[in-house]
Amino acid sequence: MQHAKVISIERDNKDVFTLVFDSKISAEPGQFIMIWVPGGKEIPMSLSSTSNPPAITFRTFGETTRTLATLKPGDRLFFRGPYGNSYPRPTGKVAYVGGGTGLASLNSMILKYDGDVFAGARTKDDLFLIKDGYKVATDDGSLGFKGTVVDLFVPHLSEYDYVFVCGPEPMVKTLIDRLDKKTKTRIFFSLERLMKCGIGICDSCSINGIRVCKDGTIFELQEVLKMTEFGISRRRESGKIEFFATAKR
Structure with a gap:
């Protein structure tokens, strides 16, 4: 289990948030992480950005996502991964x-x-x-x-x-x-x-x-x-x- 500090969190609409965290995770587009915060369950989360620093974008629907939405810069989250395969590199249109x-x-x-x-x-x-x-x-x-x-x-x-x-x-x-x-x-x-x-x-x-x-x-x-x-x-x-x-x- 790795841990990282929250860099920023922004509300995208009434119940969707984008959270940027401080990690040098090596991931490809399409891969996911298993994320956990105290008080919640471990859940899968796609990376909405795989650059450094990476980001997740999520809708609040359960204990873990509701807790994630309350985090502030400097707070910690915990994760495993990345897991899964990735999108292939496209050609053409x-x-x-x-x-x-x-x-x-x-x-x-x-x-x-x-x-x-x-x-x-x-x-x-x-x-x-x-x-x-x-x-x-x-x-x-x-x-x-x-x-x-x-x-x-x-x-x-x-x-x-x-x-x-x-x-x-x-x-x-x-x-x-x-x-x-x-x-x-x-x-x-x-x-x-x-x-x-x-x-x-x-x-x-x-x-x-x-x-x-x-x-x-x-x-x-x-x-x-x-x-x-x-x-x-x-x-x-x-x-x-x-x-x-x-x-x-």
Whole structure:
């Protein structure tokens, strides 16, 4: 377990924060760390910047993230990692597609490789890390395209050589279902799953026996297509199997 001091923390919207910490961690875009603060559980966190100093961008949803949001410059946090594989280096025309907090993981790539960014949220108040030129979709039409980021992006797929995607599993499943499976575009997904260990032991993140934390978290389209459980079911913290509300069974 390593420890680091907080350099800065900024609120990106009502419940999303970006925290920069003092560490010379050697990480590549797409990798994650297991982070812990006293009073919370150890949780996985994508790096929204892999430069020095590194950063994490997170939504407050549990004990650990709520505690992280209260930290001040000089406070300490603890982490293991980095873990997992990384996004491949792209060539040609690039697109990034992010929903939920998926833009946090993609941001580490966006900072290194230029591309068109498609970002989606329920409302304009839920957006974060948005810059001029980004293509934005909101469910209620309060900013940009009215609809989902999937609706916004899919008609443009053939324009790109490389596409990187991160978001909630139902969103990613919807995107995959609507893609031309014979596309020549190389599409990579950063998958989000419950993780307890981060090193492939506990099996909580497993999809069809594939350990997302150890074998991923980055998978190419053809790999995800073989995951018959993806977008259908997942394990809860108790180990119980839960089916997604949108799943077709």
